[in-house]
Amino acid sequence: MKENEDYSIFVNELTKAQPKMRGYVAKLLANSPSTDDVLQECNKLLWIKRTDWDTNTIFLKWAYRVCYFQAMAYCRDKSRERLLFNPELIEMMGQENPDEHTHSEREVAMEQCLSKLKEPNREILLERYRNNLSVEQMAEKEGVTANALSQKLLRLRYKLQHCIQENLKSNPA
Amino acid sequence: MKPEEQLVWKLIDRDISKSDFHKLQESFLKSKDLRKYYQDCLETHAVLSSYTRPERNPLPFPSVQQEKKPRPPAWLGWAAAVLVFAYFGLAPTKPSQVAISSTEHPEWRGTQLSMGDTVPSQPLYLKNGKIKLKFPSNTFANIEGPAYFQVIDDQTLEVIEGKVDIAHQGKPRSFSLLTPVGEFIDLGTRFEVIIKNLERQTTVLTKVTEGKVEFASENKSKTKILSEGDKFILTGTHRGAPAIIQEWSGTEEDPDLIDPQSPSADTTHGQNLKTPAFSAMDLMLQGNLKAQMKYSMIEAIAQSIDEKAQILIDAEKVFSSEQNISFAEAAMPEIEAMAHAIVEGCIDFSKLSFWSTCQTAEITWFEHKDKSGKVTRRVPHVQHLKIPEEGNRMLVNLERIKSWLQSVHLIHEQKGLGWVSSFGCPEDGKLIYLRRKNDIAALSDTIASIKRNLE
Numbered sequence: 001m002k003e004n005e006d007y008s009i010f011v012n013e014l015t016k017a018q019p020k021m022r023g024y025v026a027k028l029l030a031n032s033p034s035t036d037d038v039l040q041e042c043n044k045l046l047w048i049k050r051t052d053w054d055t056n057t058i059f060l061k062w063a064y065r066v067c068y069f070q071a072m073a074y075c076r077d078k079s080r081e082r083l084l085f086n087p088e089l090i091e092m093m094g095q096e097n098p099d100e101h102t103h104s105e106r107e108v109a110m111e112q113c114l115s116k117l118k119e120p121n122r123e124i125l126l127e128r129y130r131n132n133l134s135v136e137q138m139a140e141k142e143g144v145t146a147n148a149l150s151q152k153l154l155r156l157r158y159k160l161q162h163c164i165q166e167n168l169k170s171n172p173a
Numbered sequence: 174m175k176p177e178e179q180l181v182w183k184l185i186d187r188d189i190s191k192s193d194f195h196k197l198q199e200s201f202l203k204s205k206d207l208r209k210y211y212q213d214c215l216e217t218h219a220v221l222s223s224y225t226r227p228e229r230n231p232l233p234f235p236s237v238q239q240e241k242k243p244r245p246p247a248w249l250g251w252a253a254a255v256l257v258f259a260y261f262g263l264a265p266t267k268p269s270q271v272a273i274s275s276t277e278h279p280e281w282r283g284t285q286l287s288m289g290d291t292v293p294s295q296p297l298y299l300k301n302g303k304i305k306l307k308f309p310s311n312t313f314a315n316i317e318g319p320a321y322f323q324v325i326d327d328q329t330l331e332v333i334e335g336k337v338d339i340a341h342q343g344k345p346r347s348f349s350l351l352t353p354v355g356e357f358i359d360l361g362t363r364f365e366v367i368i369k370n371l372e373r374q375t376t377v378l379t380k381v382t383e384g385k386v387e388f389a390s391e392n393k394s395k396t397k398i399l400s401e402g403d404k405f406i407l408t409g410t411h412r413g414a415p416a417i418i419q420e421w422s423g424t425e426e427d428p429d430l431i432d433p434q435s436p437s438a439d440t441t442h443g444q445n446l447k448t449p450a451f452s453a454m455d456l457m458l459q460g461n462l463k464a465q466m467k468y469s470m471i472e473a474i475a476q477s478i479d480e481k482a483q484i485l486i487d488a489e490k491v492f493s494s495e496q497n498i499s500f501a502e503a504a505m506p507e508i509e510a511m512a513h514a515i516v517e518g519c520i521d522f523s524k525l526s527f528w529s530t531c532q533t534a535e536i537t538w539f540e541h542k543d544k545s546g547k548v549t550r551r552v553p554h555v556q557h558l559k560i561p562e563e564g565n566r567m568l569v570n571l572e573r574i575k576s577w578l579q580s581v582h583l584i585h586e587q588k589g590l591g592w593v594s595s596f597g598c599p600e601d602g603k604l605i606y607l608r609r610k611n612d613i614a615a616l617s618d619t620i621a622s623i624k625r626n627l628e
């Protein structure tokens with residue numbers, strides 16, 4: 001029964017930790033398209049090592065360490081990939097855990113901030129993510145140059161990000 | 174926008190030149206703030222992605238009324254596949270007498286089971302659809318996907334995530350349901366639970382339709398009997414930890430209550446959009462167990478003070494005096510006792526936050542519409558009020574008590590120090606006068622302190 005109990009707690013914690021783990025891995029890998037593959041390796045390793053986890057300790061801290069070593073291993077194996085941080089920076093970033101705010105909290109903050117954007121701007125921003133269109137494709141659709149649209153998207157995301165952070169500051173985790 | 178911040182977004186888009194990448198890397202090494210900005214932007218990027226493409230949402234547990242269920246995110250499938258695969262490779266299986274008695278478009282991940290199959294004692298993942306399990310204890314369990322579960326033995330079902338409806342017609346205590354927050358021991362009943370794992374805790378929404386069920390938490394050291402018609406939200410981190418049991422005042426049509434901030438607030442066609450029964454406070458404290466517990470204590474104290482204050486308020490409304498005395502004069506012992514209990518009691522009210530003593534926010538809804546203008550999704554937000562409302566009336570009652578006390582004090586000044594002494598003795602009256610004066614000052618300080626505690 002004890003084994004089942006621990007198993008249940010482990011699955012629970014692993015499931016809950018996924019968004020945070022993904023964010024952490026994405027950070028170390030410069031948002032590489034391989035992020036999900038590395039995350040998968042992390043999940044596998046966490047499962048194999050599940051008996052090492054002391055249920056009285058914070059699961060995420062342990063998971064971050066496993067993710068860190070997996071990310072390092074990935075960088076070592078793919079050292080010729082175009083956008084890879086150097087080990088010194090990965091180590092530095094690896095020690096800085098993501099903040100305490102949950103994905104849901106951030107989403108609520110984001111929605112409030114989105115509602116403050118003008119309708120056409122909001123639509124442009126969401127369209128960028130909704131259909132996963134390239135800036136060129138979107139620019140063609142909007143009838144503007146790719147460079148102008150790219151700058152506009154940068155400004156909008158900057159504004160949104162600033163608003164979200166302010167919002168989260170006023171609602172600490 | 175600083176140039177480095179611009180490069181951060183270019184990096185996230187993977188649309189950055191090699192030289193800019195090196196430049197940014199150097200800046201990252203030098204600036205902790207920039208690294209923090211990068212981390213925050215990545216999280217916003219993830220939220221935007223999942224928001225616009227729900228199939229990538231990290232917490233996509235669908236509401237119970239959705240007709241179209243969003244696909245679980247890729248990682249969830251992987252995690253499940255890893256877990257199921259790894260567990261099957263390692264865990265021994267034993268035969269059970271539990272069988273699948275009916276199915277409704279089941280879609281499994283890992284082990285596939287069909288109608289009539291005996292259910293092995295191992296973790297199972299029902300991705301979509303419904304199945305009904307028949308236990309030898311004369312118990313039927315209807316499980317609706319997405320759900321993780323395991324038949325532990327012929328009398329025990331464990332559900333880690335998902336919706337399950339139990340109908341137990343066998344002997345009392347011959348069937349139990351394990352959930353991440355505790356155990357339900359069936360006493361001959363029909364009940365339903367919806368288990369949802371949030372990032373920091375698990376919530377179990379429970380509704381007893383018939384009979385009784387016992388809920389046990391903290392490794393069975395704490396129990397509560399739930400009776401027919403009872404609806405509770407049980408919150409906790411694991412079965413060994415304390416579970417918070419709150420009455421669920423919502424209706425069956427309130428799936429949003431399970432996680433009002435999640436995209437599970439979706440409904441497919443908009444007609445089912447209901448206003449769930451939760452307050453802005455619930456939303457503000459969601460996920461913060463410590464703050465929830467603190468606030469529930471404050472709320473209980475506020476309610477207790479309000480009950481007492483309400484007696485005086487009602488009395489004041491109907492008060493009339495033949496001796497031409499004021500209400501404050503007539504109710505002086507009660508008013509003074511109440512004020513004294515607050516300033517000299519075991520609770521330091523001055524430490525209370527402003528938001529916990531009145532209503533500082535309300536829920537507003539952000540609506541998503543489809544092209545035809547039909548509302549497809551509503552997400553609740555906390556909207557801060559420009560002018561706070563009474564809320565739990567803690568603050569308003571403290572101010573009222575202070576006001577009553579000041580009235581009494583004024584009468585005392587007018588009628589002389591000997592007024593409150595049963596012997597007309599000025600010394601007696603002076604002591605009472607000074608004590609009351611101190612109480613008024615302490616109450617004023619307390620109220621001012623609360624109003625300053627804006628965190």
